[in-house]
Amino acid sequence: MRTVLQFSIGPIGAAILSLITLPFVAWFFSVEDVGRLTMLQVVLGLTVSLFSLAMHQAYVREYHEEEDKPALLKLSIIPGLILLVLISLLTLVLPFSISTILFGIDSKLLTFLLFVGIFASFFINFLAHVIRMQERGLAFSATKLAPKILLLILISLIMLLNLTAEFKVLMLMNTLSVVFSLFIFAWVTRESWVKAITKSIDTILLTKMLRFSLPLVAGGIAYWGLTTMDRFFLRELSGFEELGVYALAAALAGAVSVLTSIFSSLWHPILYKWAKKSVDENKVQSVIENMVLLVALIWSLAGLFSFIIPFFLPPEYLAIEYLIVACVSMPLFYLLSETTGVGIGVTRLSNYSMLASICALLVNAVLNYLFIPTYGASGAALASVVAFFVFFIIKTEASSRIWCSLPRWKIYITCIAYTLATILMVITKATIVNYYLIWLVLLTSTCFLFFTRLKKSANFLKCYFKKRY
Known part of the structure; x- marks a missing residue:
């Protein structure tokens, strides 16, 4: 029961903060901008689903079977990261504006913020599963609460600083909260990913994981x-x-x-x-x-x-x-x-x-x-x-x-x-x-x-x- 409560604090608190934040967004931004924000969330969700190659699920499945947890983490991240970098480089040379396609606005700033959010979301997905499998309920909750609090603070600045309530501002606020979330996850899981960097690649285990995940x-x-x-x-x-x-x-x-x-x-x-x-x-x-x-x-x-x-x-x-x-x-x-x-x-x-x-x-x-x-x-x-x-x-x-x-x-x-x-x-x-x-x-x-x-x-x-x- 104690573990349940520790894991529950963060998601429940984050949900409450979201319920507070959403009316702010609805009142200060147009319905069209709320729709554009949805397209951003949709794309971030797609990148996690596609470029993770479902290796986070293979990490969870093999966690109790393998002794070397950092090596397992490295194997789960490497394939998707390589694919994400290659596709990102390819996307940069395309002759059309991604921000226009997604948001109906031609803006290099929006495109840049989009890619920052994509890479941050990719790493967050794996680091969240590290905390989850280590059964660190309070750490998990802290990583959920902190970015939501930051987002609420940033949105509140619209009133305090009389900022223009346009989509670029909303996009910047969301990107900053995602990046801040990544920093928190990286700090909390530093022992795991730092050790993972120097681990060698076990091709047999990698093949086993890919067979499950693909x-x-x-x-x-x-x-x-x-x-x-x-x-x-x-x-x-x-x-x-x-x-x-x-x-x-x-x-x-x-x-x-x-x-x-x-x-x-x-x-x-x-x-x-x-x-x-x-x-x-x-x-x-x-x-x-x-x-x-x-x-x-x-x-x-x-x-x-x-x-x-x-x-x-x-x-x-x-x-x-x-x-x-x-x-x-x-x-x-x-x-x-x-x-x-x-x-x-x-x-x-x-x-x-x-x-x-x-x-x-x-x-x-x-x-x-x-x-x-x-x-x-x-x-x-x-x-x-x-x-x-x-x-x-x-x-x-x-x-x-x-x-x-x-x-x-x-x-x-x-x-x-x-x-x-x-x-x-x-x-x-x-x-x-x-x-x-x-x-x-x-x-x-x-x-x-x-x-x-x-x-x-x-x-x-x-x-x-x-x-x-």
């Missing part, structure tokens, strides 16, 4: 596309204004992704420790059922209290009331799939993760193309909800077939019911009278379906706190 690259890019494709479709089919509204809803819902960050930081190391000794299926089933209850609770709370959010935002963001519930469902489906799809990691059959991402990506592409011209941001939300449901189903079924077939019909009933309720809310724009009753009924029904697990978990927590206090 299938995940396609899956990682497909997952990136799954989570960001709607932004590209909105920009092309609806413009930066619709993109800005949808992006802010997704950013606010991103606070839920904190749970994914915390859970992944704890779950994968624990799971692979279990795998080394032989996994207890009952333990996994208990984790899955507890996760279903948590997902149902968060989803219901989002539906019940979404009407509050527009009060803190400019009038042009009213649609967030119903969009945010759809956006919240996406990280929740991913969070749940991390438990129901455990067999993929245990068996090292990472092709199935790639299959789930690609199938969901195709569903998302088709539905975005069909829905966005008519429904705008609502169409993007509907497409993403359905696509993430497909992603969750495929990972769950794949795990059941290649590893262990755990009971799941109650899980499917719950997820289908919540998905349909969310789709109805988006289509009706939350105008149904007493709509909150639907969320209360769904939460009550889920607790009834998983009553045995709910009772066991409640008794466990009661005994735990009685021993502690």
Whole structure:
């Protein structure tokens, strides 16, 4: 429990700071600039997914199997770094402006800041996994909090110094916060990466890691596309204004992704420790059922209290009331799939993760193309909800077939019911009278379906706190 709390402080605090920062951005910058900021975040996410070659996942998978951790870190970074440098040099000689393509603004400064952010994000991705695998919860939390505090301070300077609220200023602030974050990660992990520099390259281990990671690259890019494709479709089919509204809803819902960050930081190391000794299926089933209850609770709370959010935002963001519930469902489906799809990691059959991402990506592409011209941001939300449901189903079924077939019909009933309720809310724009009753009924029904697990978990927590206090 202490480890959970230490790992939770940073992500939860960072989410709270983000929720404070986002209204600042919405009030001081135009909707179009919020849309451009989204394109920046999309590109940074792509570079991590593509150029890391998923070697950070291979690092996590082999961490408990290898004695020389610094050498393992070097092997995980080198292939992607070489690729990133080569592609960056190639990009510099291209005859067109990258900033124009991404942001609609021709600016060498924006292009420079973009590349700085890309390289910083690349290294942060690996160093974060070093801290995670060393189970240094407080250090992990510190690295999450510090850059968010800096970003909030920088944005506050707009008011104090009467700076022009334009996208170049917003881009500079974000780049500075990312670079500051890298410095913190580098300092906290200095013992690991300094030793890694002088380590020799074990080609046999490198080949083993690449065999595990490369299938995940396609899956990682497909997952990136799954989570960001709607932004590209909105920009092309609806413009930066619709993109800005949808992006802010997704950013606010991103606070839920904190749970994914915390859970992944704890779950994968624990799971692979279990795998080394032989996994207890009952333990996994208990984790899955507890996760279903948590997902149902968060989803219901989002539906019940979404009407509050527009009060803190400019009038042009009213649609967030119903969009945010759809956006919240996406990280929740991913969070749940991390438990129901455990067999993929245990068996090292990472092709199935790639299959789930690609199938969901195709569903998302088709539905975005069909829905966005008519429904705008609502169409993007509907497409993403359905696509993430497909992603969750495929990972769950794949795990059941290649590893262990755990009971799941109650899980499917719950997820289908919540998905349909969310789709109805988006289509009706939350105008149904007493709509909150639907969320209360769904939460009550889920607790009834998983009553045995709910009772066991409640008794466990009661005994735990009685021993502690």
